[in-house]
Amino acid sequence: MKTEASILNIQPSEIISAGKLPDVGSLDNSDLQELSKSLSYIYIEIIEKVSAEFSLKYKLPSEALKSILRSTIIPITHCFFERLIRLNRIVDSSEGKPPA
Numbered sequence: 001m002k003t004e005a006s007i008l009n010i011q012p013s014e015i016i017s018a019g020k021l022p023d024v025g026s027l028d029n030s031d032l033q034e035l036s037k038s039l040s041y042i043y044i045e046i047i048e049k050v051s052a053e054f055s056l057k058y059k060l061p062s063e064a065l066k067s068i069l070r071s072t073i074i075p076i077t078h079c080f081f082e083r084l085i086r087l088n089r090i091v092d093s094s095e096g097k098p099p100a
Helices: 027-058 060-092
Strands: none
Touching: 027 060
């Protein structure tokens, strides 16, 4: 069975896990500020939906749940999208990626 690296003709020394990451995956302050601004709408949507579900399931006040959930949902969502953007930049800059 061929691995993804062998299918793409990438040498093991070129694989990300070998520690040779291009610097294209980094985000500067303006990127992070733009990301945070863009994610505000997503945070609100997730918090609303999760608090409504938990309110029904556990018979708790929705407003109290929103406060509690906000402190966990925002960092997790932000981290997810930040890593997704970094990974996308690395893949886009890779010479060994398959043609689109």
